[in-house]
Amino acid sequence: MQTITFIGNGNMGLSIAQGLKEKYNIEVVGRDMQKLSNFEKSLGKKVDKYLLDDFDVADKTVLLCVKPANVEEVSKQLKGKARVIFSVLAGTSVEKLKKSFKPKAVVRAMPNLAASVGASMTTLTGDAKFQKEAEALLGAVGETLWLNSEKEIDIATALAGSGPAYLALIAEALADGAVKQGLKREDAMATMRGLFAGFGTLIQEVHPALLKDGVMSPGGTTAAGYAALEEGNVRASCMDAVEEAYKRATEL
Numbered sequence: 001m002q003t004i005t006f007i008g009n010g011n012m013g014l015s016i017a018q019g020l021k022e023k024y025n026i027e028v029v030g031r032d033m034q035k036l037s038n039f040e041k042s043l044g045k046k047v048d049k050y051l052l053d054d055f056d057v058a059d060k061t062v063l064l065c066v067k068p069a070n071v072e073e074v075s076k077q078l079k080g081k082a083r084v085i086f087s088v089l090a091g092t093s094v095e096k097l098k099k100s101f102k103p104k105a106v107v108r109a110m111p112n113l114a115a116s117v118g119a120s121m122t123t124l125t126g127d128a129k130f131q132k133e134a135e136a137l138l139g140a141v142g143e144t145l146w147l148n149s150e151k152e153i154d155i156a157t158a159l160a161g162s163g164p165a166y167l168a169l170i171a172e173a174l175a176d177g178a179v180k181q182g183l184k185r186e187d188a189m190a191t192m193r194g195l196f197a198g199f200g201t202l203i204q205e206v207h208p209a210l211l212k213d214g215v216m217s218p219g220g221t222t223a224a225g226y227a228a229l230e231e232g233n234v235r236a237s238c239m240d241a242v243e244e245a246y247k248r249a250t251e252l
Contacts (some may be wrong), residue, residue: 019141091252
């Protein structure tokens with residue numbers, strides 16, 4: 001069984017490890033042994049744990065999941081040249097990663113937190129000779145899409161990487177709207193979850209515009225609610241959210 005070396009033990013690393021733990025051996029590297037032990041406990045499977053200082057990554061397959069701001073600091077504490085680095089750092093270029101870590105190859109990956117339940121939408125780009133390996137590795141935690149440029153993956157980061165937060169806001173707001181009108185909180189939450197579960201299946205097969213038109217009858221309840229969303233500039237706000245997240249990704 002292949003070993004994947006996680007550099008970093010945060011939420012994203014844990015989410016990916018949850019999806020990989022049955023198919024790969026996992027070792028995790030970090031600054032604090034207690035936090036590494038907490039990572040192991042949350043994962044529910046024994047892993048090899050190492051402190052960051054002077055850890056040798058020579059010829060290892062590394063999944064880099066530290067904070068973008070810590071790239072230079074972390075790279076100085078490691079030794080050796082990794083076989084390949086799969087980086088999940090938003091906005092951190094292949095050039096910067098190669099300069100800092102000096103690996104033999106780099107692939108950028110942008111999964112989201114749904115990786116923990118095997119349902120991530122992960123976009124990839126980087127050294128093309130590792131495309132199939134990247135798709136196999138990240139395919140263990142959901143769907144993958146190989147993109148041809150770093151600009152495209154930064155845009156995709158703003159959509160799929162940050163998207164769960166946008167949808168969580170919408171989900172919470174819809175449930176709050178139902179509570180405001182008199183539905184019990186637990187019933188509003190159950191209804192909202194059912195809505196998202198069904199919608200997630202439908203959107204795989206039906207274009208959003210056609211799905212919307214199929215629900216919206218003339219003068220009906222959906223038309224009234226949809227008009228309120230348009231009046232509130234929800235469409236423009238969603239587009240602006242992707243734009244601002246993309247700009248931020250290029251600044252990191």
